[in-house]
Amino acid sequence: MNPKKHWALFINNQSNKEHFIYSLLKEDVQGFEDLSRLKGALFSKLALVKFIDEEERHESKLLTKETPQLLKTMSSGEQKKALLTYLLDSKPDFLILDNPFDNLDVDFQKELKQILGTISQEIHIVQLVSRKIDVLPFVSHFANLDNRTVHFLKDSSTYLNTKNESGILFNKPIPPPLKVIHYSDDVLVALKNVSVQFKEKPVLQNINWKIKQGEFWQLIGKNGSGKTTILSMITGDSIKGYGQDLYLFGQKKGSGETVWDIKKKIGYFTPSMTDKFTGHHSLEHMVISGLHDSIGLYKKPTETQVQLAKEWLGLIGMWDSRKTYFHDLSMGQKRLIMTVRAMVKHPLLLILDEPTAGLDDESALLFVHLVNKIAQESTTAILFVSHRTEPGLEPQFVYELAMTPNGSLGKVAKNS
Numbered sequence: 390m391n392p393k394k395h396w397a398l399f400i401n402n403q404s405n406k407e408h409f410i411y412s413l414l415k416e417d418v419q420g421f422e423d424l425s426r427l428k429g430a431l432f433s434k435l436a437l438v439k440f441i442d443e444e445e446r447h448e449s450k451l452l453t454k455e456t457p458q459l460l461k462t463m464s465s466g467e468q469k470k471a472l473l474t475y476l477l478d479s480k481p482d483f484l485i486l487d488n489p490f491d492n493l494d495v496d497f498q499k500e501l502k503q504i505l506g507t508i509s510q511e512i513h514i515v516q517l518v519s520r521k522i523d524v525l526p527f528v529s530h531f532a533n534l535d536n537r538t539v540h541f542l543k544d545s546s547t548y549l550n551t552k553n554e555s556g557i558l559f560n561k562p563i564p565p566p567l568k569v570i571h572y573s574d575d576v577l578v579a580l581k582n583v584s585v586q587f588k589e590k591p592v593l594q595n596i597n598w599k600i601k602q603g604e605f606w607q608l609i610g611k612n613g614s615g616k617t618t619i620l621s622m623i624t625g626d627s628i629k630g631y632g633q634d635l636y637l638f639g640q641k642k643g644s645g646e647t648v649w650d651i652k653k654k655i656g657y658f659t660p661s662m663t664d665k666f667t668g669h670h671s672l673e674h675m676v677i678s679g680l681h682d683s684i685g686l687y688k689k690p691t692e693t694q695v696q697l698a699k700e701w702l703g704l705i706g707m708w709d710s711r712k713t714y715f716h717d718l719s720m721g722q723k724r725l726i727m728t729v730r731a732m733v734k735h736p737l738l739l740i741l742d743e744p745t746a747g748l749d750d751e752s753a754l755l756f757v758h759l760v761n762k763i764a765q766e767s768t769t770a771i772l773f774v775s776h777r778t779e780p781g782l783e784p785q786f787v788y789e790l791a792m793t794p795n796g797s798l799g800k801v802a803k804n805s
C-alpha cells in the first residue's frame with residue numbers, strides 16, 4: 390500500500406487556484422491536516438515565471454546551474470524538466486502539481502508519470518487537474534475546487550464520469566471582415582531548406598514547408614524540437630530568418646519588409662498574452678482592438694466597428710456581457726475572446742500556440758469547436774500548435790518535427 394496520502398483537486402474556470410496553492414504552502418488548510426507544518430514545493434507555470442524573473446533581475450541561475458543557457462530561452466518542456474529536478478533536490482515533504490502535464494510531449498508525460506509514481510512512496514502529492522485523463526493513478530482522495538472552497542468528493546467517479554456538454558453551439562455564421570486583406574498568391578509562408586542553430590546547438594535542419602491560403606495545419610513535435618523557433622520566424626520576431634530561404638506573404642525575409650507589415654497579416658494567440666490585458670477593457674473594446682492590433686482602444690470606435698463586435702460577441706454568446714471587463718472573465722471565456730480578437734480582421738494566417746493549455750475538458754471542447762468553425766467558414770489559414778491530440782480538432786494537415794542530433798527534421802505527417 391502507498392504509505393503517503395495523495396489528492397486530486399479538479400479545477401474549473403472559476404477555481405481560485407493561486408489562493409489555494411499559497412494557503413497550502415503557508416498555513417493549515419482544512420482537509421489537508423496531514424500536510425500541516427510540512428515543507429511543500431510547487432511544480433507549476435507560476436513557479437517558473439518567478440524563477441525566470443529572479444534570473445533576469447538578480448542573475449541567480451537557480452534552475453540552470455549546469456548550463457550557460459538562460460531559463461527564459463529554454464523550451465517550455467525543458468523549463469519544466471529543470472524545475473522538477475530542482476524541486477526534488479530540495480527534498481520537500483509534499484509536492485503541489487499544477488496541471489503537470491500541460492506543455493509536455495507524450496514521452497515526457499510518460500516519464501513524469503513514472504517519476505511521480507516513485508516519489509509518491511516518499512512524499513505526499515496534491516494534484517490540481519483540469520483534464521480527467523491526467524489524473525494520476527495513485528491518487529486516492531478527490532475534491533472539486535470551486536472558487537476558494539474545497540468540496541471533497543466521496544466518490545471520484547462522480548467527477549470522472551461526467552460528460553462534456555458545452556452549452557454554446559455557435560450556430561450563427563462567422564462575421565465577414567470589414568476590409569478584405571488582398572493577397573493574390575496561393576502560398577502564404579514558405580520555408581526552403583531552413584536550418585537554425587543556437588550557438589553550437591542545431592535545432593532545425595533543412596525544413597521545407599509551405600502553408601497556403603485557407604489551409605488548416607497542426608504543428609506537432611517533442612519538447613525542444615523547434616516549434617516555437619519556427620513560429621517566431623513566421624511572425625517576423627526571430628532574426629534567425631535572415632539570410633534563409635524564408636518567404637512570408639510573398640516576400641523574402643530581409644528584403645525590406647517591416648515586422649509590422651508581417652504582423653498586419655497575422656492573427657496570433659498564445660495563453661500568456663492574456664496577462665497583458667490587466668486594465669479596464671470591456672469585451673466590446675477587446676474585440677475592436679483586434680482591428681488595430683493594440684492593447685486597449687485609443688479612439689472612439691465607429692458604428693461599423695461596434696456592429697462588427699456585436700456580431701462576433703453574439704456568435705460566442707457574450708453580447709449581453711459586452712460591458713464586462715475582460716479581466717473578470719473565466720479562463721475559458723478569455724480564450725474565446727482572445728481568439729475572436731485575433732480573428733476579427735480575418736488575417737491571412739491565424740496562429741494559435743498551445744491555446745488549450747490549462748483549460749478544463751469542457752472549455753477546451755468549446756474552444757476547438759470555434760476553431761473548426763473558423764476553418765470551415767473563412768479563408769483564413771490556421772496554424773494550431775499543441776501537444777495534445779485535442780478531441781474534436783479537425784486539422785487538414787499535420788506538420789511534425791522529429792528531433793535528431795543535427796537538428797529536427799520536418800515532415801507532413803497527415804495530409805487530408
Ligand SMILES: Nc1ncnc2c1ncn2[C@@H]1O[C@H](COP(=O)(O)OP(=O)(O)OP(=O)(O)O)[C@@H](O)[C@H]1O
Pocket residue numbers: 458462463464465466467492587588592610611612613614615616617618619
Ligand atoms: N535564444 C536561445 N538560445 C539558446 N537556445 C535556444 C534559444 N531559443 C531556443 N533555444 C533552444 O532551441 C530548442 C528549440 O526550442 P523551441 O522553444 O523552439 O522548442 P519547442 O518545440 O517549442 O519546445 P516546447 O514544446 O518544449 O515548447 C530548445 O532546445 C531551446 O533550448
